[in-house]
Amino acid sequence: MVGWLKALCYGAGGMAVVGLAALVALQERLVYVPVLPGIARAYPITPDRLRLIYEDVWLRAADGVRLHSWFIRHSPTCRGPTILFFQENAGNIAHRLDFVRLMMQRLQCNVFMLSYRGYGESDGYPSQKGIINDAQAALDHLVQRKDIDTSRIVVFGRSLGGAVGAVLAKNNPGKVSALILENTFTSILDMAGIMLPFLRWFIGGSSSKGPKLLNCVVRSPWSTLDIIAEVKQPIIFLSGLQDELVPPSHMRLLYEKAFEHNKNCRFVDFPNGMHMDTWNSGGDRYWRTIQLFLDQYAPEVQSCNTSCKSEIANDGSIYSEVLYCVYCIRLFICRQIFFLIN
Numbered sequence: 001m002v003g004w005l006k007a008l009c010y011g012a013g014g015m016a017v018v019g020l021a022a023l024v025a026l027q028e029r030l031v032y033v034p035v036l037p038g039i040a041r042a043y044p045i046t047p048d049r050l051r052l053i054y055e056d057v058w059l060r061a062a063d064g065v066r067l068h069s070w071f072i073r074h075s076p077t078c079r080g081p082t083i084l085f086f087q088e089n090a091g092n093i094a095h096r097l098d099f100v101r102l103m104m105q106r107l108q109c110n111v112f113m114l115s116y117r118g119y120g121e122s123d124g125y126p127s128q129k130g131i132i133n134d135a136q137a138a139l140d141h142l143v144q145r146k147d148i149d150t151s152r153i154v155v156f157g158r159s160l161g162g163a164v165g166a167v168l169a170k171n172n173p174g175k176v177s178a179l180i181l182e183n184t185f186t187s188i189l190d191m192a193g194i195m196l197p198f199l200r201w202f203i204g205g206s207s208s209k210g211p212k213l214l215n216c217v218v219r220s221p222w223s224t225l226d227i228i229a230e231v232k233q234p235i236i237f238l239s240g241l242q243d244e245l246v247p248p249s250h251m252r253l254l255y256e257k258a259f260e261h262n263k264n265c266r267f268v269d270f271p272n273g274m275h276m277d278t279w280n281s282g283g284d285r286y287w288r289t290i291q292l293f294l295d296q297y298a299p300e301v302q303s304c305n306t307s308c309k310s311e312i313a314n315d316g317s318i319y320s321e322v323l324y325c326v327y328c329i330r331l332f333i334c335r336q337i338f339f340l341i342n
Contacts, residue, residue, distance in 0.1 A: 030195075031160075031188060031220050032126035033090040034119040043094035043120060047072050050101050059141055061117065061124075061133040068121035069093075069114045069138060074104050081152040081177075081298045082110040084138060084168075086161030088276070092120040099279055106287040107294065110148060114138040116164075128220040135168045143175050152298045156180040159246065159275065163188075163222040170230045178297040179231060180290065182238040183275050186225040186250045189215060194247065207253055228254050234264035234297040236290070240273020240281070266293065 035041045047054040052072050059067040070093065074080060083103065087096055093113040100111050116131045117124035124130060143150050155176050157165030162184025169179045185191050187205030189212075202214040206225045215221070228235075235258055239251035248269070255267040268289050272281040279286055 027219060028126060031089060032116075032118065034092060034116075034126065036091050039091075041092070041120070043092060045094050045097060046070075047097060050097055052097075052101060052104070057112075057141065059114075059134075059137045061130070061137045063130070063133055065117050065124040065130065065134070066122065067115060067117060067134055067137060069112060069141075072100060072104065072111045072113065074108055074110050078108065078110065079149050080108045080110065080300070081154050081294055082112060082142060082148045083107070083180075084112045084114070084142060084153060084155050084165075084176075086114065086135065086155070086157040086164045087116075088159035088161060094120070102279070102287075107291055109154075109294075112138060112142055128222060131164055132167055135164050136171070139168060139172060139175055150175075152177055154178045154180065154294065154298050156182070157184065158182040159184060160222070163224045163227075166224050166227045166231060169233050169235075170227055173232045176233055178293070179233050179235045180238065180293070181235060181251070181254065182278060183240050183243050183246050183273075184224060184251065184254060185222070185246045186253050187221055187223040189218060189221050189223065190225075190250070191246070192218070207250075225254060225257055228258045229261045231258065232262060234293070235262065235266075236293045237265070237267045238273075238278060238282075238286070238289070239267065239269045240275065240278035241269050241271050242273055243275045243278075245275040264297070 047070055053075070054070050054072040057069045057071050059069060061067055085096070085100065087093060093115050096113065100113065103109065104111055114134060115122040116126055116134050118126040122134075139153070139155075142148065142153055153176055155165040155169055155178075157163070157180070159182075162181040165179055165181065166184075169176045186207050189203050189205035190208050192203045193200035193208065199214075200208070202212070203218060204212045204215070205221070205223055237251050237255045237258075239248050241248050251269075252267070255265060259265045270278050270282040270286060274281065282289075
């Protein structure tokens with residue numbers, strides 16, 4: 001009997017060791033899924049299929065990896081905000097084109113879509129350090145462009161993309177004007193215990209309890225809860241309460257941590273929002289919420305504001321004063337509406 005129990009214990013222990021070793025070795029394949037099962041890695045469509053004005057942009061990350069991206073312009077004359085969009089962990093940027101097309105229509109913005117390394121037509125293999133380099137390359141490209149308003153670059157990240165965006169915003173307080181996070185996790189460490197419950201005994205982030213014995217072997221922890229406290233820009237948190245992948249409590253924890261250090265934070269939940277469709281189920285309220293946030297923190301005419309002040313100072317004309325007053329009243333009304341609906 002004792003021998004049988006000993007053999008059982010050894011067998012179970014051996015299986016556990018093998019299982020953990022496999023998780024350690026294959027963890028990038030669990031976190032990053034550039035190719036969906038049964039679907040080719042290539043882009044199924046390109047923006048021109050949706051009649052969008054775009055250009056292919058090729059970048060080099062700091063470590064030399066070649067990256068592909070799309071810069072999609074709202075219109076040739078549009079000087080609206082430019083949204084740097086970071087996608088979730090699965091699929092590629094082409095799978096987000098329907099969302100991006102609607103975003104451009106509703107927000108009157110340009111959109112820059114980056115393919116992380118190992119995704120779409122980008123070279124390399126995904127990793128946390130590598131994707132952070134990729135995001136920086138995309139932002140550095142945008143701030144050098146002459147055909148956009150570089151004072152109105154807004155980062156938008158969903159799920160994994162929110163973790164990427166938070167790091168980028170923290171590292172670039174002078175280049176990113178605001179941050180939009182949607183259905184983002186507190187950390188991959190916390191998500192590991194949600195996806196594989198037995199890992200809660202070994203892995204966990206700042207919001208988890210337990211020994212966290214194996215945190216050191218996780219190569220892509222994406223500890224957003226720790227990063228978010230260091231983001232100085234305004235942040236809006238868009239949370240789908242029916243999220244079937246990331247518990248909505250993660251978004252609430254991120255907001256609370258951010259608000260402790262940054263009062264320019266807003267939290268908006270959408271009762272029917274799931275992980276990937278909050279933008280769809282949220283309807284008009286979803287887009288109106290983002291528009292009011294942009295009006296407040298990436299206003300349409302920062303440069304016009306300066307111009308109006310200059311005209312008043314130079315000629316004192318009543319017409320210029322009226323224009324400036326109208327601008328101020330409009331901005332004030334947008335802010336009040338934003339607070340009322342949220």
